[in-house]
Amino acid sequence: MTTPAKQQQILFVDDETSFLDTVRAVFTAWSKNGWRIEVASSSDQALEILKTRKFDLIVVDVNMPVLDGIQFLRILNRRFPDLKKAAITGYASEEKRSACLANGAELFIEKPRSSEGLKAIFVMLDELVTWKQQAGFRGMLRQVGLQDVIQMECLGRNSSILEVQDRQVTGRIYIEDGRIVHADAGEIKGEAAFQKLLSLPGGSFQLQHFEPPAERTIEGQWEFLLMEAARVRDETASQTPAAEPDVEPEPFPAAESPVAAEVSVRVTETLICSGHGKPLYEWQCADVNARMALLLEIGQQAARVGRLLPLGKFDRLEIQLPTSRAVAQVKPNRMVFVQVVTEGGHS
């Protein structure tokens, strides 16, 4: 943890006053008075406080009466665009997370159920407020996976650079108007670099303002790139000895990379839903309800198999069709269906 040079001004907004009392006492102590914490038990009260003082970070409870946290974040985002915002909730869900992030929250966190959990939140908020002082960062999405951020940037047709870092590798993923156009990781470029970055077992990432890359090495559709990266990551994980965590993973040689081969992949259908079956994005999906029903059936079948054989968590089903291939990914917080036609190579 980096101790900030100046005292950070942090406002917590929650109708649960016992939680406010706890965070004020504990976080002030843990920050060694590096944080000056103000609390508000409603959004109205918070707005009054914000009129009188400048804050570095506001932490908003999502489930508040009258004006809920998501609506409040929307207002804050409009009136205080430079204020860093974090959303906190006792009942996290994919919908809430997406709504909070879409309305300006840099961080979405679940309320802690233990002192360790409280400590983890303190560390996350401390890092968020510290990063604020560094130029170029739009925010840190620590509770959101790298894949989620890429998905959100592509769905939002945003342009950004995602800098990904672990102890040995630093790389960048360039997203332009919602398309992944370039990636580099050390000396590796293109789809192999993209896969390598998404295969990293840990590390950190930050979104930076977009600047055009010197070259464009990726042309594939982002849905397929993410699915392939997930597949390569799984295969790499299964081949990496668990007892050697400090060993740098072998880079993916371009010749062995399945998407680096001379094949043309055309996505013909995409559906992305929340874990509860709410459609988040669809493209050329003729019958969203039918596809969703199929995804749910697949999830149920996978759960049955999981009870029979010790295979761990289900990731995806690949359906090889006579002239195309479909991939259905069913996760607790997300379901994805992508159908592709592969031309000029074997699938």
Place this chain on the structure above:
Amino acid sequence: MNEKLKQWLLDGCALAPGLLGGGVRLPDGNCVSHSFDENCPAERLDETLRCLGDSLPSFSTHGFMPRWLTWTFEKGQIRLAERADGLVLGLAIRPGSPAAENLDLITEEFFNLDLAD
């Protein structure tokens, strides 16, 4: 036919390291399975094969006629393929193993397997 299938499972599939177990569901619903890993006993493979085999018609109701399906889990994959004569192959493999690399070849072999007495 059962003997030929058993022999193929033992001779053909077992040569690929990383195969946890394999089996074939017959058109009458019976299964011929063989385990190559103690964590995947034959009776569990039978049950898995029946469970996934029963789900195959639902894909055609959704407009898909799969040549094969690959179910990927954290620690294993299951390849499922149905022949025109109704035989359904199920192979449980460790991802990234030689068996995984040869999965398509083994599946093609199953499609072309001559089971005539």
